[in-house]
Amino acid sequence: MLKTNLLSILLVTTIFPAVVNAQSKNNGYKLVWSDEFNTPGAPNPKNWTYEKGFVRNNELQWYITQENAVCKNGKLIIEARRDTTANPNYEQGSKDWRKARSTKGYTSASLKTSGLQSWQYGRFEMKARIDTAVGLWPAFWTLGVNGQWPSCGEIDIMEYYQEKILANIACGTLTRYKAKWFSNTKQISSFADKQWSSKFHVWRMDWDEQQISLFVDDLLLTKVSLDELNNANGNPPNPFKQPHYILINLALGGDNGGDPSKTSFPRKYEIDYVRVYQKIQKN
Numbered sequence: 001m002l003k004t005n006l007l008s009i010l011l012v013t014t015i016f017p018a019v020v021n022a023q024s025k026n027n028g029y030k031l032v033w034s035d036e037f038n039t040p041g042a043p044n045p046k047n048w049t050y051e052k053g054f055v056r057n058n059e060l061q062w063y064i065t066q067e068n069a070v071c072k073n074g075k076l077i078i079e080a081r082r083d084t085t086a087n088p089n090y091e092q093g094s095k096d097w098r099k100a101r102s103t104k105g106y107t108s109a110s111l112k113t114s115g116l117q118s119w120q121y122g123r124f125e126m127k128a129r130i131d132t133a134v135g136l137w138p139a140f141w142t143l144g145v146n147g148q149w150p151s152c153g154e155i156d157i158m159e160y161y162q163e164k165i166l167a168n169i170a171c172g173t174l175t176r177y178k179a180k181w182f183s184n185t186k187q188i189s190s191f192a193d194k195q196w197s198s199k200f201h202v203w204r205m206d207w208d209e210q211q212i213s214l215f216v217d218d219l220l221l222t223k224v225s226l227d228e229l230n231n232a233n234g235n236p237p238n239p240f241k242q243p244h245y246i247l248i249n250l251a252l253g254g255d256n257g258g259d260p261s262k263t264s265f266p267r268k269y270e271i272d273y274v275r276v277y278q279k280i281q282k283n
Contacts, residue, residue: 029123029277036273037076042066047117051110051249053089054098059137059254062087062104069109076271078250080108080136106260110249118145118243119276124205126248127272130160132188132197135260137161137251138269140203142244144236147172150179151231153239157214158203161257163188167214167221171239172231180232184214184222200272208279212240246274 035047043066050065061080068079083104091099130138139159144152151172159166164187170179188197204215213223230238250269252260 028279030280032119032122032276032278033117034273034275035076036074037071037271038074040071043069043071043076043111047113048111049114049116051112054087054101055110057251057254057256058097059257060135060252060260061106061108061250063110063249064107065109067109068107069111074272076111076248078109078111078138078248078269078271079266080106080250080252080269081266083107106252106265108250108252110247110251112247113245114143114145114247115245118245119278120241120243121208121278123277124157124207124246125202125273125275125277126158126204127200127202128158129200129270129272130158130197131267131269132160132163133260133263133267135253135258135263136267136269137254137257139247139249139251140274141247142205143247144239145243145245147231147236147239149177151233151235151239153229153242153244154179155205155207155212155214155240155244157205158216165216165221167216169212169214169222169224169229169240171229172233172235174232182222182224182228186216186221200270207240209241246276248274 035044051063053062055063062083070077083106085104087101087104089099090102094100126140139156141154141156141159143154146152150170154170156166156168159168164185166183166185168181168183170181173180201217206213209226211223211225214221226238226240229240236242248271251257
């Protein structure tokens, strides 16, 4: 029995060192879900679905499916490209920004765990390298499963645009589609490491019954008490006392992303892993 256990330990630590290290550095938490993106090809359909078309924020990219998201060399690669093909929803003279563009302009991908995976409370973590070129808007975020935005609750664990990273939390107000934001930003230029943009970094959220804390490489960016995050319209009363699902996307331009017209393409957002831990329940 001892030999069998020892052999099992050796196999796990040798073949799956990343998972073992992840467990050991998250004392008090248990890994409940992850995607390590180790299987080449399309992302795991048990974990991810896709947004399609022009979706939000007047953004410039047309979201499509597997064409712009692939697992390769142990990483999920989301690639943004220029694209001159026709917008299938184009209507000449339309005032709807989704229909007013005759071509797609750019393509990219937005993956989400909606309808497949969701969690209430825990430690959410992503290791990734983001491209900080002009006009790019990568993000790693969550939305609540119930309620209309922003009353469903939004947590931007990682968001980047216009030379700064952002850590945001949003809940609902009495005005439909108007959010109350709790935000903090940090300029890329403020990091001592001048090669920061070329490296992988770890973004983390610690979320429990009391508060939400957002980090990059263990640097605290934002901390907000759940008591401050009640919806003004009460529907639901507090969007952070319900399960949330994950989104990962690479947007372009739009309301905040800046102008990518002078940026060369394609551009890549590289994700090494996404993991969710929850606190170990003590008997």
